[in-house]
Amino acid sequence: xxxxxxxxxxxxxxxxxxxxxxxxxxxxxxxxxxxxxxxxxxxxxxxxxxxxxxxxxxxxxxxxxxxxxxxxxxxxxxxxxxxxxxxxxxxxxxxxxxxxxxxxxxxxxxxxxxxxxxxxxxxxxxxxxxxxxxxxxxxxxxxxxxxxxxxxxxxxxxxxxxxxxxxxxxxxxxxxxxxxxxxxxxxxxxxxxxxxxxxxxxxxxxxxxxxxxxxxxxxxxxxxxxxxxxxxxxxxxxxxxxxxxxxxxxxxxxxxxxxxxxxxxxxxxxxxxxxxxxxxxxxxxxxxxxxxxxxxxxxxxxxxxxxxxxxxxxxxxxxxxxxxxxxxxxxxxxxxxxxxxxxxxxxxxxxxxxxxxxxxxxx
Numbered sequence: 001x002x003x004x005x006x007x008x009x010x011x012x013x014x015x016x017x018x019x020x021x022x023x024x025x026x027x028x029x030x031x032x033x034x035x036x037x038x039x040x041x042x043x044x045x046x047x048x049x050x051x052x053x054x055x056x057x058x059x060x061x062x063x064x065x066x067x068x069x070x071x072x073x074x075x076x077x078x079x080x081x082x083x084x085x086x087x088x089x090x091x092x093x094x095x096x097x098x099x100x101x102x103x104x105x106x107x108x109x110x111x112x113x114x115x116x117x118x119x120x121x122x123x124x125x126x127x128x129x130x131x132x133x134x135x136x137x138x139x140x141x142x143x144x145x146x147x148x149x150x151x152x153x154x155x156x157x158x159x160x161x162x163x164x165x166x167x168x169x170x171x172x173x174x175x176x177x178x179x180x181x182x183x184x185x186x187x188x189x190x191x192x193x194x195x196x197x198x199x200x201x202x203x204x205x206x207x208x209x210x211x212x213x214x215x216x217x218x219x220x221x222x223x224x225x226x227x228x229x230x231x232x233x234x235x236x237x238x239x240x241x242x243x244x245x246x247x248x249x250x251x252x253x254x255x256x257x258x259x260x261x262x263x264x265x266x267x268x269x270x271x272x273x274x275x276x277x278x279x280x281x282x283x284x285x286x287x288x289x290x291x292x293x294x295x296x297x298x299x300x301x302x303x304x305x306x307x308x309x310x311x312x313x314x315x316x317x318x319x320x321x322x323x324x325x326x327x328x329x330x331x332x333x334x335x336x337x338x339x340x341x342x343x344x345x346x347x348x349x350x351x352x353x354x355x356x357x358x359x360x361x362x363x
Contacts, residue, residue: 004027004028004029004031004062004064004065005025005026005027005050005061005062005063005155005187006025006027006060006062007025007026007046007050007060007061008024008059008060008061008062009022009024009058009060010022010024010049010057010058010059010060010061011023011057011058012042012045012046012049012054012056012058018211019042019045020042020046020049020057020211021211021212022212023046023059023212023213024213025206025213025216027187027189027204028187029185029187030185030186030187031187031188031203032181032188032190032201032202032204033188033189033190033202033203033204033205033206034190034192034198034204034205034206035189035190035191035206035208036192036193036195036205036206036207036208036234037193037207037208037209037234038193038209039193041208041209041210041211042208042210043191043193043208044159044160046191046208047157047189047191049061050063050078050155050157050189051073051076051080051157052068052071052072052073052076053073063076063077063154063155064077064154076155077153077154077155078153078154078155078156079149079151079153079155079157080148080156080158080159081144081145081148081156081157081158081159081161082144082159082161083159083160083161083163085132085141085144086144087132087140087143087144088132089131089132090131091131091132092128092129092130092131093119093124093127093128093129093130093131093135093143093146094115094128094129096143096146096147097118097119097143097146097147097150098111098114098115098150099147100147100150101114101115101150114150115128115146115150118150119146121149121180121183121184122143122146122149122176123142124142124146127139136169137164137165137169138165138169138172138173138176141162141165142173142176145161145177145180149180149184154187155188155189156186156187156189157190158188158189158191159191160191160192160193161173161190162174162192162194162197163192163194170197174196174197174200177201178200178201181201190202195234195235195236195237196237198219198235199219199223202218202219204217204218205217205218205222207222207231207235209230214227214228214231214234215227215228215231219235222235223235226283226353226362227362228355228361228362229355230360232283232353232355233283236285238286238317238328238330240283240284240286241284241285241286241289241327241328242281242282242355243281243282243283243327244279244281244282245258245263245279245280245281246278246280247265247274247276247277247278247279247280247354248276249274249275249276252264252266253265253267253268253269253270254267254274254354256280256282256354258282258322258323259322259323259324259325260323261301261323263299263301263347264299264349265282265349265352265354266350269349269350269352269353269354270354270362270363271362271363272363274354278363279357280354280355280356280357280363281354281355281356282352282353282354283353283354283355284347284348284349284351284352284353285351286317286328286329286330287330288347288348289327289329289345289346289347289348290331290345290346291329291331291343291345291346292343292344292345296344298346298347298348299346299347300345300347301322301344301347302343302344302345303342303343303344304320304321304327304342304344304345305320305340305341305342306319306320306321306337306338306340306341306342307319307320307326307339308339309335309336309337309338309339311334311335313334314333314334315330315331315332316330316331316334316335316337317329317330318330318331318335318337320343320345322345329345
């Protein structure tokens with residue numbers, strides 16, 4: 001039923017404007033690929049190229065091992081689910097799901113069997129005779145997915161399908177999409193600008209930046225081992241801290257000079273050779289900084305002034321002034337701390353990263 005996807009040296013320009021530059025991606029059968037990036041990075045254009053809705057590009061596109069570069073959308077054996085549900089309001093759920101099969105003149109018995117199979121997977125059995133107006137947003141999106149599923153395509157394409165839903169429904173639909181993907185073993189390419197969707201849904205993420213692949217890897221790889229400062233800052237909330245430092249080398253690794261502080265760094269924070277006296281950007285995630293208890297060991301600095309404290313239930317988000325820089329921290333639990341109060345901070349520097357301040361590449 002499912003097939004892989006391969007993009008080979010795909011580029012796309014509109015006149016003098018290059019919107020996609022030398023894109024190479026391989027998606028294995030059954031993988032869930034998320035195309036992630038900010039508005040204008042080229043992710044929706046790339047999805048349209050895969051679908052065939054956008055033409056005139058360089059490079060080749062293969063679906064299920066078959067070159068579809070010059071085929072019409074209807075001949076590519078794929079199904080697309082859009083941001084808008086695009087359901088027929090006067091038709092029942094059954095008829096909306098069955099619409100494509102009726103257009104293809106499938107046998108009535110086959111339509112009934114297939115719609116009922118899809119409805120069972122999507123948990124829509126009790127809603128088949130309802131009209132779209134009688135459904136919630138999440139149920140309507142499941143109907144739109146069902147309409148795609150009855151085609152048994154080699155590849156599913158999703159273009160920001162959850163962006164019209166409220167936060168609670170988005171969470172529920174992410175769970176549904178994961179379940180559907182596992183049930184079908186479907187090959188999926190999914191566009192979003194939402195990093196939470198990307199991290200929770202993807203087997204593999206392609207982070208796009210200005211039409212180029214910034215990084216391609218698993219969610220864990222992008223979060224724990226970012227190749228660039230852009231990738232490090234795009235993934236994770238609150239955003240990773242980026243501190244301007246000067247590096248001194250020693251036998252154990254490095255020391256980052258930040259303000260009047262010396263932060264000892266293990267050699268593992270760099271991937272290549274770092275020069276003594278080199279300028280760098282030290283990036284460290286908010287959860288790798290914590291309030292130091294009395295007598296704490298390790299790299300402890302302070303006291304530092306608390307600029308902002310936001311308890312949000314399961315955790316507390318804080319901003320602390322360290323050497324004149326606003327540094328974000330995240331502590332588990334519900335803390336109520338007074339603005340202006342002073343606190344020592346313990347640094348988990350083994351989890352830090354060093355980036356070139358000019359190129360943004362990992363040192």
